Amino acid sequence: MSEYVLRTTNLTKTFKNGVALDKVNLSIKRGSIYGFIGQNGAGKSTLIRIAAGLAFPTEGSVELFGYSGPSETNEARKRIGSIIESPALFPQMTAEENVEANRLLRGIPGKDCVKRTLELVGLEETGRKKAKNFSLGMKQRLGLAIALLGDPEFLILDEPTNGLDPMGVVEMRELLKRLNQERRITILISSHILSELHLLATHYGIIHRGVLLEELTAKELQEKCRQFIHIKVNDPAAAASVLQNRLDTTEFEVMPDGSIQLYDHLEHPGRVSTALAASGLEIEQFMPKGEDLETFFTKRIGGVQP
Numbered sequence: 339m340s341e342y343v344l345r346t347t348n349l350t351k352t353f354k355n356g357v358a359l360d361k362v363n364l365s366i367k368r369g370s371i372y373g374f375i376g377q378n379g380a381g382k383s384t385l386i387r388i389a390a391g392l393a394f395p396t397e398g399s400v401e402l403f404g405y406s407g408p409s410e411t412n413e414a415r416k417r418i419g420s421i422i423e424s425p426a427l428f429p430q431m432t433a434e435e436n437v438e439a440n441r442l443l444r445g446i447p448g449k450d451c452v453k454r455t456l457e458l459v460g461l462e463e464t465g466r467k468k469a470k471n472f473s474l475g476m477k478q479r480l481g482l483a484i485a486l487l488g489d490p491e492f493l494i495l496d497e498p499t500n501g502l503d504p505m506g507v508v509e510m511r512e513l514l515k516r517l518n519q520e521r522r523i524t525i526l527i528s529s530h531i532l533s534e535l536h537l538l539a540t541h542y543g544i545i546h547r548g549v550l551l552e553e554l555t556a557k558e559l560q561e562k563c564r565q566f567i568h569i570k571v572n573d574p575a576a577a578a579s580v581l582q583n584r585l586d587t588t589e590f591e592v593m594p595d596g597s598i599q600l601y602d603h604l605e606h607p608g609r610v611s612t613a614l615a616a617s618g619l620e621i622e623q624f625m626p627k628g629e630d631l632e633t634f635f636t637k638r639i640g641g642v643q644p
């Protein structure tokens with residue numbers, strides 16, 4: 339069994355107006371939640387459409403579950419569920435009717451999977467309500483139910499949180515986490531807002547103008563975006579002892595220039611400055627530092643923070 343559900347090699351797509359994907363080598367490990375992040379027009383949908391078999395590359399190749407031949411990848415696509423663009427719903431139908439219609443269209447045997455998938459996304463009690471009267475969050479969850487028909491091992495979701503309110507984003511995140519952890523479904527989810535993928539993705543791929551700039555794990559991202567209090571005092575050794583003995587923390591580093599990066603007590607900086615001053619230390623610099631997610635992303639793609 340391949341370790342990867344999706345791998346692309348030098349994947350390139352050119353349109354008349356330019357290059358949408360430029361030699362992209364991306365890999366998604368089985369069991370992961372891969373956050374695919376890029377601004378509008380970066381190339382996310384193009385890659386997703388090629389992976390789902392809805393478009394063809396100009397050059398390069400796609401490997402799905404370890405298979406790379408055209409007929410094998412087509413066969414492998416049966417193991418994928420997707421929401422690409424907005425989910426295709428029948429507005430006049432209820433949630434149950436929508437899922438049933440899709441089940442019949444796709445020739446999936448056994449009607450009991452309809453109830454099961456509706457329960458999975460928390461839409462089992464929407465009764466006679468028609469899809470056209472659903473909130474955007476409910477519509478997205480219904481789309482997810484349809485994508486989950488046929489028990490896919492890999493879900494591909496193109497901007498499923500686009501337009502959702504913060505509560506909707508949280509609901510979607512919890513739902514996707516559950517599907518990943520309880521059903522071991524690997525997920526590729528794209529977004530142009532890094533913070534929407536935060537707390538969900540285990541891996542990230544950053545794409546900009548068709549180029550995959552970087553792939554990194556959630557842990558690596560967290561380290562890059564770690565927040566701290568930057569402290570500069572006249573006696574770093576004495577300050578370190580205050581932090582350990584009076585503030586009971588070892589979550590800090592003394593940097594080569596003698597400044598201290600304190601990763602603890604971020605919520606109570608006043609306690610830190612008071613303890614340092616009370617020990618007779620002269621505080622020269624004291625300020626919160628570190629990049630937030632969006633700053634990291636903006637810098638990475640070479641842009642200027644608005």
Ligand SMILES: Nc1ncnc2c1ncn2[C@@H]1O[C@H](COP(=O)(O)OP(=O)(O)OP(=O)(O)O)[C@@H](O)[C@H]1O
Pocket residue numbers: 353354355357358376377378379380381382383384385497530
């Ligand atoms: N069918 C097409 N014909 C011509 N150009 C296209 C086509 N599809 C995409 N493009 C171009 O390819 C580039 C990448 O677009 P793509 O939709 O993949 O980006 P995206 O990251 O998904 O952005 P968005 O979030 O806006 O959909 C853009 O410059 C876009 O204009």
